[in-house]
Amino acid sequence: VLSDQNAIVELRQLFSLAEHYGYLQWIEFDASVVRGLAYYTGIVFE
Incomplete structure (x- = not known):
């Protein structure tokens, strides 16, 4: 299980x-999106 700090580091890396690569304008962070998953600790792409 990732700690809060690890999750923040991963999000910063993703946005960086x-x-x-020029995709920042198409990325939005929403901590509530998990699309039917009961338990998940990674990044969800939609």
């Missing part, structure tokens, strides 16, 4: 990569 998205910015680097």
